[in-house]
Each structure stands twice: as C-alpha cells, then as structure tokens.
Amino acid sequence: MREEIARDSRVFVMGEDIGARGGVFLATDGFEAEFGEDRVIDTPLAESSIVGIALGAAMNGMRPIAEIQFADFIFPTFNQLLGEAARARYGTEGSVSVPMVVRSPYGGGVRGGLYHSQSPEAYFAHTPGLKVVTPATPYDAKGLLKSAIRDRDPVVFLEHKRTYRLVRGEVPEAEYTLPIGKADVKLEGRDLSVITYGLVLHHCIEAARELASEGIHAEVVDLRSLRPLDAAAILDSAKKTGKALIVHEDTRLGGIGGEVAAIIAEEAFDYLDAPIMRLTGPEVPAMPFSPTLEAEFMLDTARIADAMRRLARY
Amino acid sequence: MKVELPHVGESVTEAIIDRWLKKVGDRVEKYDPLAEVVTDKVNMEMPSPASGVLTRILIEAGRTVPMGTVVAEIAADGEHDQAPEPEAQAAAPLDTTGTLLKDVAPVGPTGSGGPAAAPETARKPSGARYSPAVRRLAAEHGVELDQVAGTGMAGRVTRKDVQDFIAARGSTAEAVEEAHPPDEERIALTPIRRMIADNMVRSASEIPEAWSAVEADVTGLVRLREAIKDSFREREGVGMTYLPFMLKAVAESLRANRLVNSTWSGDAIILKRRVNLGVATATTDGLLVPVVHDADKMTVADLARSLDDLAGRARRGKLTVQDVEGGTFTVNNTGALGSVIGKAIIFPKQAAILNTEAIVKRPVVVADAIAIRSVMNLSLTFDHRILDGAEAGAFLADVKRRLEAIGPDTGV
Numbered sequence: 001m002r003e004e005i006a007r008d009s010r011v012f013v014m015g016e017d018i019g020a021r022g023g024v025f026l027a028t029d030g031f032e033a034e035f036g037e038d039r040v041i042d043t044p045l046a047e048s049s050i051v052g053i054a055l056g057a058a059m060n061g062m063r064p065i066a067e068i069q070f071a072d073f074i075f076p077t078f079n080q081l082l083g084e085a086a087r088a089r090y091g092t093e094g095s096v097s098v099p100m101v102v103r104s105p106y107g108g109g110v111r112g113g114l115y116h117s118q119s120p121e122a123y124f125a126h127t128p129g130l131k132v133v134t135p136a137t138p139y140d141a142k143g144l145l146k147s148a149i150r151d152r153d154p155v156v157f158l159e160h161k162r163t164y165r166l167v168r169g170e171v172p173e174a175e176y177t178l179p180i181g182k183a184d185v186k187l188e189g190r191d192l193s194v195i196t197y198g199l200v201l202h203h204c205i206e207a208a209r210e211l212a213s214e215g216i217h218a219e220v221v222d223l224r225s226l227r228p229l230d231a232a233a234i235l236d237s238a239k240k241t242g243k244a245l246i247v248h249e250d251t252r253l254g255g256i257g258g259e260v261a262a263i264i265a266e267e268a269f270d271y272l273d274a275p276i277m278r279l280t281g282p283e284v285p286a287m288p289f290s291p292t293l294e295a296e297f298m299l300d301t302a303r304i305a306d307a308m309r310r311l312a313r314y
Numbered sequence: 315m316k317v318e319l320p321h322v323g324e325s326v327t328e329a330i331i332d333r334w335l336k337k338v339g340d341r342v343e344k345y346d347p348l349a350e351v352v353t354d355k356v357n358m359e360m361p362s363p364a365s366g367v368l369t370r371i372l373i374e375a376g377r378t379v380p381m382g383t384v385v386a387e388i389a390a391d392g393e394h395d396q397a398p399e400p401e402a403q404a405a406a407p408l409d410t411t412g413t414l415l416k417d418v419a420p421v422g423p424t425g426s427g428g429p430a431a432a433p434e435t436a437r438k439p440s441g442a443r444y445s446p447a448v449r450r451l452a453a454e455h456g457v458e459l460d461q462v463a464g465t466g467m468a469g470r471v472t473r474k475d476v477q478d479f480i481a482a483r484g485s486t487a488e489a490v491e492e493a494h495p496p497d498e499e500r501i502a503l504t505p506i507r508r509m510i511a512d513n514m515v516r517s518a519s520e521i522p523e524a525w526s527a528v529e530a531d532v533t534g535l536v537r538l539r540e541a542i543k544d545s546f547r548e549r550e551g552v553g554m555t556y557l558p559f560m561l562k563a564v565a566e567s568l569r570a571n572r573l574v575n576s577t578w579s580g581d582a583i584i585l586k587r588r589v590n591l592g593v594a595t596a597t598t599d600g601l602l603v604p605v606v607h608d609a610d611k612m613t614v615a616d617l618a619r620s621l622d623d624l625a626g627r628a629r630r631g632k633l634t635v636q637d638v639e640g641g642t643f644t645v646n647n648t649g650a651l652g653s654v655i656g657k658a659i660i661f662p663k664q665a666a667i668l669n670t671e672a673i674v675k676r677p678v679v680v681a682d683a684i685a686i687r688s689v690m691n692l693s694l695t696f697d698h699r700i701l702d703g704a705e706a707g708a709f710l711a712d713v714k715r716r717l718e719a720i721g722p723d724t725g726v
Contacts, residue, residue, distance in 0.1 A: 242447040242473045273447035273473035314467050 001027070001065065003175070004149045005035055008063060011149060014041040015050060015067030015103075024069055025105055025164050051077035051102060055085050055154075058100035063149060071106035071158060072118045085154040086129030098154045101145070105161035107199055107249055108287040109298045112161075117287030117294075119198075119250035124156045125226040125259075131155040131180055132226040136201040138169040140224055143178030151180065160199040160249075167202060181228035185237065189219035192243035192274075192311050195234060195260055197223040200247050200299050207305035216312045226256050231263050238264045242273035245311050247304055252280040274314040279307045317348065317363060317386040319379060322635040329353040330378045330505045331385060336368050348386065349375075352505040354513070356633045357599075366390035447473040455480045506600040517662050521578075525657050526706050527693035530714040532673055534721035535559055536688040541722055550619060554726070557593070557647050558617035560670045563716035564645055565589045565610040571709040575642050576665045578699050592641035592661065593621065595628045602628045603661070605641040614726040645670060649690060658695050666696035666706065668713070692717075 005011045012035075013028055019042035022029030032040040043050050047068055054064035068074045081102065089097040108117030125132045133148055133155055135141040141159065148155035186201065187208050194204045201222050208218040221237050223230065238244045244264050246257035257278040264276055281297055288294050319329055332350040336342055347359035348368070362368075370387040373379050444452070444459055448471055452459050455476075462479045464471040503511070539554060546554040568575040568589045576585045589610040592603040604624035609617060627633050643665070646658045649672040658667045671691040678687045692713055696706045 242445075270446045270450040273445045314470070314472075 001145065002031065002034070004146060005031070005039060010061065010063040011065065012039040012041065012062065013065045013067065014043050014054060016043055016045055016069045018042060018067055023067065025161065027067070027103070047073050048076040048080060051080040054100050054102070055080050055098060058098045058154070059088065059096050063099050065101045065103060065149060068102060068104040070112075070116050071104040071120050072115045074102075074104055074120055077102070078123075081124065081130065081154065081156065082127050086127050089153065090129060097152045099152045100154045101148045101157050102154070103157045103159065105164070106158045107160040107162060108294065109162045109199065111289070111291065111294065112287065113289035114286040119248075119281070121158055121226055122250055122255050125229075125256060127227075129153070130227060132158065133180055133224065134158045134160070134197045134226055135224060136160065136163060136198050136222055137167060138171045140178060140184070140222070142171050143176050144180060144224065146177045147180050150177070155180070162199050166199070181225045181230055183230035183233035184222045184224055185219060185233070186222045187218065187220040189217035190241060191217045192245060192308060193219045193221060193237040193241045194245050194247060194304075194308065195221045195223065195237070196247040197226065197256070198249060200249055200304070203299060203301045203304050204247055206301045207308055210301070210305050211308055211312070216308065218308055218312075223256070229259065229263075231267070234260055234263055235268050238268045239271040242271050243311050243314070245277045245279060245307055247279045247299065247307075249281050249299060251283050252278060253283065255280055274311055277307060277311050279304060315364060315388050315390050316384045317388055319351065319381050319383050319385050320360065321381045322353070322358070326353045326381060326635060328378055328380050331373050331375050332357070332505065333375050334371060335359070338368055338371055340368050342366065342368055342388065353635075354509040356635055356638055357631055358635075362388065364388055364390040444471060445473065448476050451476045451480070504600070510600055513662060514659055517659050520662065521660050522698045523660060523695050524698045524703065524706070525693065525695050526703065526710060527655060527691050528710045528714050529689055529691055530717045531678065531687050531689050532717050532720070533688045534719075535717060536673060537722050538720055538724055542726060546615070546618070546726070550615065552619055552622040554618050556649070556673065557621060557670070558614045559717065559720060560647070561591055561593070561606065561609050561617050561621070561645060562612075562614050563713050564643070564668060565591060565612075566716055567709055567712035568643055569610050570712055571705065573701055573705050574666050574696070574709045576700055577663045578665070578697055583700050586642040588640070588642060590640045590642045592644035593624070594644060594646040595625050597629050597631075599631070602633065602638070603641060603644060604628050604633055604637050605639065607640060644668070649673060655691050655693060657693060660695055660697055665700045666694055666709075669693040
C-alpha cells in the first residue's frame with residue numbers, strides 16, 4: 001500500500017482509526033506521518049459514507065483505498081458497492097468507472113465473537129461488476145493488492161484477520177504484481193484436489209503434508225480470487241485427480257464451494273472418480289464467543305485431513 | 315435400410331463380425347449371407363433382411379458389438395435413393411460398445427451357460443456402479459470393468475484401479491511382443507479360443523471345485539452293445555456307441571439327485587426342472603457343447619439319434635443357437651480319447667460336470683474270484699458351494715448303479 005501511495009498521487013487511504021492510530025491491525029502504521037492527513041484520512045464511524053465518498057472520488061479520477069475496520073460492518077455499504085460501484089461502468093457504457101479498493105479484515109478464530117468474525121465474501125462474489133480477492137499469504141497479498149489498486153474496477157479485498165499474526169512468508173522488496181482471477185496451485189498432487197482460499201489454505205497444506213507421509217498426495221489449489229473465479233485451474237486439477245474437496249471457513253449454503261462444485265460437475269463430470277465433497281463452516285448464524293464453541297466452528301488441520309482421507313479412500 | 319445384428323437368443327449379448335461376405339456395392343438377395351458372425355455359442359451367417367445393394371459397412375470385421383447394433387446399410391429394392399445417414403448417427407453404436415461389455419453374463423464357450431438374466435450378485439457388491447471417470451477410461455481403452463479388481467471403498471473400482479489394469483495389460487502385450495525369439499511361434503487367438511479361455515478362467519476363479527471318482531463295472535453294457543450295434547445301425551442308420559447309455563443313466567440320476575442339476579445364483583441355489591445335457595464335442599475350431607434337451611424323457615435310441623445329429627452338425631459348423639443353449643449339466647466323454655481318469659472344469663452356471671472315461675478290461679475281484687471285467691471310471695467335478703461330498707457321492711453311486719444294471723436283456 002505504501003509503495004502504491006508513493007507511486008501514484010491519485011491513491012489515498014481512508015477509514016476508521018487508520019491515521020494517527022495506524023489502523024486497528026496496524027495496516028497503515030506510520031502512513032499519516034509519511035503522506036499527511038490529505039492522503040491518509042481518518043473517517044467517522046459511518047461505513048456507508050466511507051465507501052460512498054470513495055466511490056465518488058473514484059468516479060472523479062482518484063484511486064481510493066477504503067478500509068472497513070471489520071468485514072462484519074461492511075453491510076451498510078451494500079448499496080454503494082452492489083447498487084452503484086458494481087454497475088457504474090456497465091451502466092454508463094464505459095464512460096464512468098470505479099477504480100476503488102475496499103479492504104477489510106474478515107474471518108474468525110481470534111476470539112472476535114459475533115461482530116468481529118464474519119466471512120461475507122459470498123455476498124460480493126455473487127455480484128457481476130465487482131472483483132473479490134482473498135489472499136492467504138503475504139506474497140500473494142502484496143502482489144494482488146497492487147493489482148487491485150491499479151484495477152479500473154471496484155475490488156473488495158478481503159484479508160483474513162488471523163493470517164495477520166499466524167502466517168509469515170517471504171515478500172520481495174522489488175516491485176511485482178499478481179493477476180486477479182488466477183488461482184495458484186500451492187501443492188502438487190495426484191490423488192485428490194483440495195480447493196480452498198483464505199486462512200484454511202494453510203491448514204489444507206499442513207493436512208496434505210501429513211497425508212503425504214501416508215502415501216496420499218493431495219493437490220492444494222488456492223483460489224485467491226473468488227470473482228473472477230479461475231474455472232480453468234479448478235477444472236485442470238479436478239480432471240487430473242478425479243476427486244475434489246472444497247474447503248472454506250464460510251458457511252455452506254450459497255457458499256463459494258457450491259459454485260466450485262457446480263463448475264466441476266458441469267465441465268469435468270466424465271473425469272470424476274468420487275462425489276465432490278465440501279468441508280465448510282457450520283450452518284449457525286454467527287461465530288460463537290465461547291472459545292470452545294469458536295474452536296468447533298473453525299476448521300482445523302485434523303478435520304481437513306480426515307475429510308481428505310475419506311475422499312482418498314472412496 | 316439399416317441392417318442390425320439379429321438377436322438370436324437371450325443369453326447371446328454380443329458377437330464378433332468375423333468376415334464380411336459381401337462388399338459395398340454388391341447386389342444381395344433377401345436371405346443371402348452378408349457376413350460370418352461368431353458368438354460365444356455358435357458361428358452363424360447373418361442373412362440379408364432384404365434384396366438390394368449393400369451401400370455401407372459400419373462395423374469392420376474383427377470387431378465385437380452388442381446384438382442389435384446396426385452393422386450395415388442396404389439400399390433395398392423399391393426404396394427411394396436416400397442420402398446416407400449422417401456420420402454421427404452411424405457412429406453411435408460404436409461408442410456404446412465399450413460400456414455395454416461390462417453387462418455380459420458369463421456363459422460357457424460352448425453354450426453351457428444359463429440365461430443371462432440369472433442374478434450374479436455374489437461377485438462384486440458395488441460392481442454395478444462405476445464413477446464417470448472409471449466409465450470414461452474403460453470406454454476409451456476397451457476395458458471390461460468386471461475384470462478389474464476394486465480397491466476402493468466396499469470394493470469399488472477406482473480410477474486408479476482401471477489405470478493400473480490398463481498399464482498392466484499394456485506391459486503384458488509389450489512383453490509378448492518382445493519375448494518372441496525366432497525359435498518360437500506365436501498363434502493369434504481365434505475368437506472361440508479367447509471365449510473358451512475367458513470362460514475357463516471365470517469358472518476356475520469363481521467356483522470352488524471338488525472332485526470325486528468311482529469305478530463302474532460295465533461288462534453287461536459292453537455285451538449289450540456288442541449284441542445290438544449292427545442291427546441298430548441297420549435299422550436306424552446311425553451307430554450305437556456307449557455314450558447314449560451314459561446320457562440315459564446320467565439323466566435319470568439327475569432326476570433323482572436334483573441338487574446336481576442346479577445353478578448357483580449368489581444368494582440362492584436354483585434347481586432346474588428340465589434335464590438338458592451338454593455333450594462336450596471336439597471340433598477343428600475348438601470345443602463345442604451341443605445340448606440334448608430333455609434327455610430324461612428320451613430312450614437310448616432317441617439319444618443315439620440326437621447325438622449323431624448334433625455331433626455331425628457341430629463338426630460341420632452348422633449348430634444353431636438353440637442347439638447350444640440351456641444346458642443344465644455337462645457330460646464330457648473323455649473315454650473316446652482313451653483317458654482313464656481326469657478332472658474337467660465346470661462350465662459356469664452349472665453345478666457339476668461328469669467325465670465318462672475309457673472302458674477297459676481289467677482283472678477284478680468278483681465273489682472272491684478274479685474275473686476279467688469291462689470297467690470304467692466316472693469322475694465328477696462339482697461346485698462345493700452347492701454340493702458336499704455326500705450329495706456328489708450319492709449321484710455318482712446312482713449313475714454307477716444304473717450303468718451296472720444294464721445287461722443283454724435291457725431294451726434301448
């Protein structure tokens with residue numbers, strides 16, 4: 001983000017507590033001192049205005065990065081995002097576009113309870129005109145965020161908040177971008193495909209390594225973008241292994257897993273050697289606050305490994 | 315008009331087009347033979363369904379196709395000149411071949427199999443269902459899925475099982491090609507040889523066989539035959555061998571020992587009400603087993619006439635499907651080859667097979683004195699799932715008793 005603000009004078013950030021405080025997860029730590037209050041703007045606690053102002057700025061040639069402090073509070077921005085931003089370029093036959101990024105930490109497992117743990121990605125991924133990016137590694141986060149900032153369309157950029165502390169990885173100092181809409185095979189395998197995104201990617205990789213010692217070689221595909229969804233990568237892997245397990249923390253009905261499963265069923269049916277399986281968060285209204293129940297909600301390596309074994313054995 | 319491979323019997327599900335007798339463009343009359351067709355039962359000629367001109371051959375010689383497949387097209391007389399059917403339609407039956415093969419019921423190479431509808435549940439519980447990947451691979455590589463051992467959940471055939479099967483088959487084929495030094499000769503399998511092989515492997519791998527033999531004193535039978543054979547030939551025009559007597563004794567013993575005249579269906583034993591005896595017959599093409607239907611209702615003379623007719627047509631390649639279908643028990647007359655003891659392999663779907671061995675003169679003890687008698691061995695291979703030693707032994711004793719009871723006064 002710092003590199004992009006420095007690189008392009010049209011880029012600025014806005015959000016709650018992002019200035020002097022540096023953001024609740026310190027994503028903009030030191031930005032205000034470096035770039036000044038005009039480009040690092042603290043806003044009132046009003047999410048619809050944050051995105052509304054960003055939308056207007058984007059339509060007028062700026063490249064705003066709006067931060068919604070927790071994705072749980074993103075719902076007041078639905079009208080701005082779905083009603084306006086997603087449709088602006090289409091509705092104006094290309095004369096007005098919205099090169100805006102809405103960043104937001106999402107996901108559970110941090111004792112956040114009902115209001116600081118939600119996974120809202122499916123709502124946005126359903127909407128043509130938006131792009132939805134869910135990086136899971138530091139390297140992907142930097143490359144994809146740069147692409148999102150430079151994209152001429154609105155991008156909902158969702159960062160799993162537990163990966164901030166839990167995941168460490170190499171990030172080159174040098175300039176690079178990663179294309180939005182391209183999945184990444186994080187681990188090659190031949191026996192089954194595990195298709196996932198976000199925090200659980202790391203549990204999937206851990207489970208796959210565990211299974212490799214049992215002679216089961218799982219391929220782990222990180223979707224990285226949920227819209228556009230990389231159907232080609234999904235199909236390549238599913239055709240290769242003939243078995244697909246889709247894993248996400250978000251709840252099941254209407255989740256991304258259903259869409260991935262449908263793509264495989266439609267396009268790779270003749271290659272399937274087992275029913276498509278999903279492992280997702282449970283169908284309960286919210287992440288519980290109790291640590292015991294929160295642990296039950298969150299997927300872990302053991303549960304993912306069990307599902308992988310079941311599918312491999314089928 | 316389309317020419318379909320005709321359905322010739324419910325247990326014949328597929329056939330090999332062995333040779334086309336007509337070329338595209340040839341004039342054919344109705345009932346003219348179009349092609350020679352080999353099934354696992356019989357060889358037959360496929361008659362033309364109409365008079366006209368053969369316009370297309372859709373299945374080339376050497377291919378195995380399900381019965382009912384459109385194999386050729388004829389421009390029948392009086393039929394207006396029609397554009398040939400589109401390629402896609404013509405090709406459709408080809409695509410079904412690979413997947414249909416899996417449903418082929420095991421039948422004897424010689425017509426000894428039971429009806430194809432008999433359930434075969436014991437073999438592979440989940441065998442009826444295959445994943446799309448497995449079906450696709452099997453179709454692409456011509457794999458018969460019931461030959462693939464499943465390692466998946468509950469014995470399911472997995473994609474990897476099929477891949478391994480194809481790889482193993484490939485390497486075997488290569489090995490055959492390589493291991494072929496100049497001092498060896500390779501004989502390509504004829505369709506009937508392959509079918510015999512498949513059925514023997516199936517029988518050997520599926521049926522837990524047991525074996526038992528008894529010795530019968532057939533001096534009386536030998537004397538009777540000596541006494542009547544010339545007059546019989548004069549009267550009936552056919553020779554009188556020992557075999558009709560054997561069949562008579564076997565048929566009567568099967569009536570008295572019904573379990574021997576049965577089939578194993580996986581979850582039940584199916585007793586057969588009719589006694590249809592298959593008679594193994596060597597031909598230049600390979601082993602055939604024509605069937606004497608309702609042998610238990612025939613006299614020895616009837617049996618002699620029936621055998622003469624069937625054996626003659628078997629050797630001339632003129633058996634019909636009816637001639638080889640419906641066997642419920644098989645008699646293997648190994649005595650004709652001089653064998654004195656041997657163990658036959660049961661034809662799938664039957665409970666047992668009896669070898670009637672050579673009749674030889676031997677010194678035997680009769681009433682504490684040594685006498686020269688004509689004796690023969692009767693050896694029975696039986697499916698131990700259906701029969702135990704007691705039932706098999708009782709059946710053998712019955713056949714022995716009936717043969718030993720024959721004397722110069724017995725009517726034929």
